[in-house]
Each structure stands twice: as C-alpha cells, then as structure tokens.
Amino acid sequence: MSTTAAETGPTGRQLPDRLKSPLQRFLGSWELLLLVVAAGVFVLNSFASPYFLDPWNLSDATFNFTEKAMIAFAMALLIISGEIDLSVASIIALTSTAMGFAVQLGADTPMLILVGLGVGLACGAFNGLLVTGFGLPSIVVTIGTMSLFRGISYIVLGDKAYTGYPSDFAFFGQGYVWWVISFEFVLFAFLALLFAVILHQTNFGRAVYVIGNNPVGALFSGIRVARVKFALFLLTGLMSGVAAICLTSRLGATRPSIAFGWELEVVTMVVLGGVSILGGSGSIPGVVIAAFVMGMVTFGFGLLNVPGIVMSIFIGLLLIGVIALPRIVRQVLAKRKV
Amino acid sequence: MIPSALKSREAILAGAILVLVAAIASRFPAFVAPGNLANVFNDTAPLIILALGQMVVILTRCIDLSVAANLALTGMVVAMLNTLMPGLPVPVILAVAISLGALMGLVNGLLVWRLDIPPIVVTLGTMTIYRGIIFVISGGEWINAHEMSDAFKAFPREVALGLPVLSWIAVLVVLGFVVLIGRTPLGRAFFAVGGNPHAAVYTGINVGQTQCAAYVISGALAGLTGYLWVARYAVAYVDIAGGFELEVVAACVIGGISIAGGIGSVAGALLGALFLGIVKNALPVINISPFWQLAISGSAIIIAVAFNATSSRAKGRVILKKAEHAT
Numbered sequence: 001m002s003t004t005a006a007e008t009g010p011t012g013r014q015l016p017d018r019l020k021s022p023l024q025r026f027l028g029s030w031e032l033l034l035l036v037v038a039a040g041v042f043v044l045n046s047f048a049s050p051y052f053l054d055p056w057n058l059s060d061a062t063f064n065f066t067e068k069a070m071i072a073f074a075m076a077l078l079i080i081s082g083e084i085d086l087s088v089a090s091i092i093a094l095t096s097t098a099m100g101f102a103v104q105l106g107a108d109t110p111m112l113i114l115v116g117l118g119v120g121l122a123c124g125a126f127n128g129l130l131v132t133g134f135g136l137p138s139i140v141v142t143i144g145t146m147s148l149f150r151g152i153s154y155i156v157l158g159d160k161a162y163t164g165y166p167s168d169f170a171f172f173g174q175g176y177v178w179w180v181i182s183f184e185f186v187l188f189a190f191l192a193l194l195f196a197v198i199l200h201q202t203n204f205g206r207a208v209y210v211i212g213n214n215p216v217g218a219l220f221s222g223i224r225v226a227r228v229k230f231a232l233f234l235l236t237g238l239m240s241g242v243a244a245i246c247l248t249s250r251l252g253a254t255r256p257s258i259a260f261g262w263e264l265e266v267v268t269m270v271v272l273g274g275v276s277i278l279g280g281s282g283s284i285p286g287v288v289i290a291a292f293v294m295g296m297v298t299f300g301f302g303l304l305n306v307p308g309i310v311m312s313i314f315i316g317l318l319l320i321g322v323i324a325l326p327r328i329v330r331q332v333l334a335k336r337k338v
Numbered sequence: 339m340i341p342s343a344l345k346s347r348e349a350i351l352a353g354a355i356l357v358l359v360a361a362i363a364s365r366f367p368a369f370v371a372p373g374n375l376a377n378v379f380n381d382t383a384p385l386i387i388l389a390l391g392q393m394v395v396i397l398t399r400c401i402d403l404s405v406a407a408n409l410a411l412t413g414m415v416v417a418m419l420n421t422l423m424p425g426l427p428v429p430v431i432l433a434v435a436i437s438l439g440a441l442m443g444l445v446n447g448l449l450v451w452r453l454d455i456p457p458i459v460v461t462l463g464t465m466t467i468y469r470g471i472i473f474v475i476s477g478g479e480w481i482n483a484h485e486m487s488d489a490f491k492a493f494p495r496e497v498a499l500g501l502p503v504l505s506w507i508a509v510l511v512v513l514g515f516v517v518l519i520g521r522t523p524l525g526r527a528f529f530a531v532g533g534n535p536h537a538a539v540y541t542g543i544n545v546g547q548t549q550c551a552a553y554v555i556s557g558a559l560a561g562l563t564g565y566l567w568v569a570r571y572a573v574a575y576v577d578i579a580g581g582f583e584l585e586v587v588a589a590c591v592i593g594g595i596s597i598a599g600g601i602g603s604v605a606g607a608l609l610g611a612l613f614l615g616i617v618k619n620a621l622p623v624i625n626i627s628p629f630w631q632l633a634i635s636g637s638a639i640i641i642a643v644a645f646n647a648t649s650s651r652a653k654g655r656v657i658l659k660k661a662e663h664a665t
Contacts, residue, residue, distance in 0.1 A: 134644055134647060137598060137643070139458075140591050140597045140643045141643065143587060143591070144588075144591075144643065145636060146636065147635050147639065148636030150636075151631070154629040154630075154633070155629050155630055155633055159629075268462065271459055277458060278456060309470050310470055310473060310474060312466040312467075313467050313471065313474070315466060316467035316470065317463070319463040320463040323453075324449065324455060327455070331453075
C-alpha cells in the first residue's frame with residue numbers, strides 16, 4: 001500500500017532546477033506508452049487478419065468500446081477524486097428496464113431518452129447522496145447499489161425481456177452519421193472532448209484533482225468537496241444513462257443481465273488509461289487511448305476467432321502488466337544505483 | 339445498564355437474524371425445523387468459509403475480488419484431475435485444491451506486497467485471468483456428474499454426527515479463525531496493519547508480508563471451497579460461482595467488517611454470511627420469486643454500512659459533548 005512512499009521520507013524528494021519541457025514530459029508520459037501499445041496492437045492486428053483494415057470492420061470495432069468509454073470518462077473523474085462507482089453496469093440494466101417499461105406504456109423516442117437520462121441521473125443521485133450525505137465509503141455503497149439496481153431489473157423482468165422499441169429509436173445504437181462513422185462514435189468523440197475540457201480546462205476539473213490529492217486541504221481551500229463529489233456521481237449516473245440508451249438501441253431488447261460485468265471493464269479502461277486508482281492523477285486522453293487499445297484487442301482477437309473469455313485473460317494481463325512493468329523497472333534501477 | 343456485549347454490532351446483527359427467522363417461522367413453521375436449519379447452514383457453508391478468508395484480507399485494508407474465480411479454477415482443476423485419475427484419494431485432492439488456491443492467493447499477495455499495486459486493481463485483473471484460464475484448460479467443456487468418481491462426489495455430502503462433512507468443514511474453519519484471530523501474532527498483525535499501517539511498521543510488523551499472508555489464507559480457503567463446491571453440485575464449468583465474490587464481500591460488510599480495515603470479527607463475518615444464507619433459503623419458502631434476492635442483499639449491504647457508519651459517528655459526538663461540558 002502507500003506506506004513505502006512515506007518511509008522514504010522527505011530526503012527522497014528533490015526539486016529540479018527547472019521544469020521539464022512539454023516535449024520531455026510527453027516523452028516520459030503514460031499516454032505515449034499507451035499510444036505505442038495501441039499502435040503495436042493495430043499493426044499486429046492488420047498483419048494477423050486481412051479483414052482488419054476494412055473500413056466497415058473497423059467501424060464495427062468501435063462499438064466494442066464506445067459505450068463503455070462514455071462511462072469511463074465520468075468514472076475517470078470520479079476515480080481521480082478518490083471515489084469509485086461499481087454500480088454503473090447495474091444502472092444500465094435499471095435504465096434499460098425503465099425504458100422498456102416506458103415502451104410498454106406507449107412512450108415515443110424523445111420520451112424514452114428522457115426516461116433513460118432521468119433514471120441514470122436518479123441512480124447517480126442515490127449513490128451520491130449515500131456517499132456524500134451519509135459519509136459512507138463509495139466502494140461499499142456502490143457494491144450495494146450494484147446488487148440493488150440490477151436486483152430491481154430482475155424483479156421487474158424476471159426471465160422475460162422487453163422488446164418492441166420504436167424503429168426511430170434504433171438510430172442511437174445502429175445509425176450512421178456519415179459513411180462508416182456511426183452516431184455512437186461521434187457521440188464518443190464529442191464526449192471525449194467535453195470531458196477533456198471539463199477535467200483539464202475548468203475550475204471544476206482542478207477541484208477534482210485537488211480533492212483526490214488532499215480532500216481535507218481541498219475543504220480548507222474553499223472547495224465544496226461534498227458538492228463536487230455529488231456532482232461527479234450525478235455525472236457518472238448520467239453517462240451510464242447515455243450508455244444505456246445507446247446499448248438498448250443497439251441490441252433492441254432489454255434483459256436484466258444486460259451489460260453484466262461492464263463495471264470491471266470500465267474500471268480496467270480507466271486504470272489502463274493511467275488514472276491512479278488511489279486518486280489524484282490521470283487524464284482523459286489516456287482513457288481515450290486505453291479505450292482504443294481495449295477495443296482493438298477485443299476486435300482483433302474476435303477476427304482470429306479467439307473466444308471472448310480468452311480475450312479477458314489478455315485484458316487482465318494488460319491491466320496488471322502495464323501497472324507492474326514501470327514499477328519493476330523502477331525497482332531494478334533503484335537497486336542498480338545502490 | 340446494558341452490558342456492552344449486547345450493544346455490539348454482532349449482537350444487533352444476531353438479533354436481526356433471530357427476528358427474521360422468527361418472522362418466517364410464524365408463517366412457515368417448517369422453516370425452523372432442525373433438519374431444515376441444518377440444510378440452510380450447509381447451503382451457506384461455502385459463503386461462511388470464503389467470508390472468513392475475505393475478512394482477513396479486508397482487515398489489512400485490501401480486498402480480494404478473485405475468490406470466486408479462484409474457486410472455479412481450482413474446482414475445474416480437481417475435477418479434471420479426478421477424471422484423469424479416478425483412483426486419487428480425497429485427501430490428496432483436498433491437498434491439491436488447498437495448495438493451488440493458496441498459490442493463486444500468493445500471486446495476488448506478491449503483486450500487492452512486492453510491486454505495491456493497489457489491491458483492487460490486482461484482484462480485478464487476476465479475477466479475469468483465473469476465469470479465463472478455466473476456459474483455456476477445459477476448452478469450455480463441462481465436466482458432469484458421470485465423469486467424476488463416486489468417492490470424489492460423496493465426500494462433502496457424507497453425514498457425520500448429524501451434519502454433512504461440508505458443514506463440519508465450515509465449523510472447523512470458524513474455530514480455526516477464532517484461534518487465528520484471537521490467539522496468534524498473525525491475527526494481531528492483521529488488525530495492526532489495517533488499523534494503522536505506519537504504527538504497524540514501527541512495531542516491527544512487515545505490512546506487505548502480512549497482507550500477502552492474508553491473501554494466501556483467502557486463496558487457500560477459496561481453493562478448498564472450489565473442491566467442495568464442484569463435488570457437492572457434481573458439475574464443473576467456466577461460470578460456476580460467477581459473481582460470488584460480491585456476495586462474499588457483502589457478507590463481510592453486513593457483518594460489520596470495515597472496508598477501511600482494522601475493524602471486524604469472526605462472529606461478524608459468520609453472522610453476515612448466515613444472514614445472506616437465510617434470506618436466500620427463505621425466499622422460496624415464503625413464496626417470493628428468487629429474482630428478489632439480488633435487490634434484498636443489495637439493500638442489506640447499504641443498510642448495514644449506513645448503520646455501521648452512524649453508530650461509529652454517534653460515539654464521536656458523545657466525546658465532543660463531554661469536551662464541551664468540561665470547558
């Protein structure tokens with residue numbers, strides 16, 4: 001855990017004479033390492049399968065990560081602030097169930113969108129209230145709401161499924177804006193930009209980092225810690241709602257097991273993107289590249305007929321490997337100096 | 339004055355369980371027949387064993403999300419071993435299961451200890467890796483009852499002194515933990531590491547090593563449960579016990595084990611597991627669709643953690659008031 005950092009004490013810390021140039025910082029950055037991995041995966045894939053470089057295939061491949069990445073952006077902010085939300089996949093299930101229910105009552109597409117965003121927000125508010133209002137640890141709260149939200153879907157649906165979504169609703173998950181560019185991909189790109197601006201260019205984004213690094217310090221410097229955290233839970237709920245709309249529209253049906261296990265993939269994506277699980281550091285570009293890496297790996301293996309569960313081994317190894325490697329290198333270097 | 343033992347979390351939880359059982363019994367007396375209660379206990383035994391292993395991990399401020407995958411992988415390995423060598427005696431199978439589980443726990447522990455990777459990241463990763471390895475070694479095939487030897491299947495179900503062996507193993511594990519937690523330096527170390535890692539270092543406890551030990555214990559118990567699970571249900575496939583890790587964590591949280599580390603008890607983990615087990619077994623009896631179970635255990639987690647937080651906060655307020663009066 002974090003004890004070793006404290007043991008080295010203040011003597012281990014040195015202030016450099018001058019800051020590194022932006023280029024130097026970029027060369028030593030996590031994002032560059034990821035970019036190299038992404039390029040490697042891309043090249044390997046295009047050698048491994050002749051079908052990989054087909055524009056329509058690549059376009060299909062983006063569906064592997066766009067929905068998860070939308071949640072991952074909000075989750076990145078949440079994890080940077082030192083909290084976590086494991087209930088996101090269950091929010092998708094509950095939101096999708098609510099939309100299916102609304103369809104049975106005769107709701108049209110705009111109404112479905114409202115229901116989707118509304119239920120997502122409500123779930124986020126519930127999590128946020130429990131964490132910030134009652135001061136409960138978010139990991140436990142969201143393990144609880146993870147069961148609760150999906151549990152409600154199971155109560156409503158049991159072993160049945162909702163289908164019969166209106167035909168114009170299909171656009172969100174199956175529509176194309178231009179040639180091979182899907183609506184989901186455009187939404188993904190827009191949200192990536194939006195979140196990058198929120199996190200890296202606004203006071204709110206600064207506050208998120210400060211809270212993650214030192215919540216007490218943040219409080220004393222006038223940041224409304226609870227309010228920011230509540231907003232982040234709302235945002236995560238909202239993005240889960242957006243992802244639920246896209247996924248439901250793409251699948252055209254709702255079962256209570258929809259998006260099962262996605263919370264882990266979303267967290268993996270965020271951590272792979274260089275966000276510290278302990279909070280306080282990370283960036284949106286990192287998460288975007290991580291989304292591409294995971295999507296390309298899944299797609300490439302899919303073309304090679306590798307079963308999904310074997311891909312998950314690779315994702316797991318990737319998650320541990322990318323975090324372990326720099327640490328191993330650092331430990332080896334440290335030993336050599338001594 | 340109420341004795342403090344009665345105000346403890348464990349006593350309140352035990353009270354809640356008694357009220358729950360009494361409420362069920364008032365409508366469905368058959369539920370509290372000794373035979374049925376023994377069945378409920380037997381059914382909950384795997385959860386109890388795993389919750390105790392998870393408890394020591396959580397005590398040291400870590401978490402082990404790989405237990406269910408560990409269980410499934412060990413179960414698959416021993417089942418395959420059994421089909422290859424049907425004559426292998428049960429003690430050997432038990433030894434293989436426990437050591438394989440411990441080995442997987444050791445991998446988690448070493449990654450946390452030696453490389454200082456956050457526990458949730460490590461076990462999220464190993465969870466998917468272990469689950470994937472099952473698919474690789476089994477090729478996605480099921481191992482069914484007729485492929486397993488009779489001795490292999492019979493062991494957890496054999497009845498001794500009125501209870502199946504599975505239940506007795508759970509009882510033994512509980513007793514083992516009472517000794518481990520209450521009577522050994524390692525047990526003390528778990529609390530010390532979780533309560534205050536820095537102070538633990540100054541008292542000569544190796545924090546990482548203690549966390550690693552917790553993972554090995556949790557892994558060994560997951561391995562043991564893996565064999566018992568596969569033998570009891572007489573089937574092994576990739577997805578057995580899928581999502582069970584969350585039920586295990588839920589049992590710990592309901593049992594009052596603080597996710598922030600350093601607080602918890604064997605009785606708490608036991609009662610938390612029993613609570614979930616009773617709810618699970620009572621639903622079909624009182625004619626509620628089993629689909630309610632997930633939502634109920636979710637609500638139970640939230641209520642339990644809210645309750646634990648408010649009870650500890652109340653203590654803080656009392657001290658403040660006293661201080662105000664003193665000045």
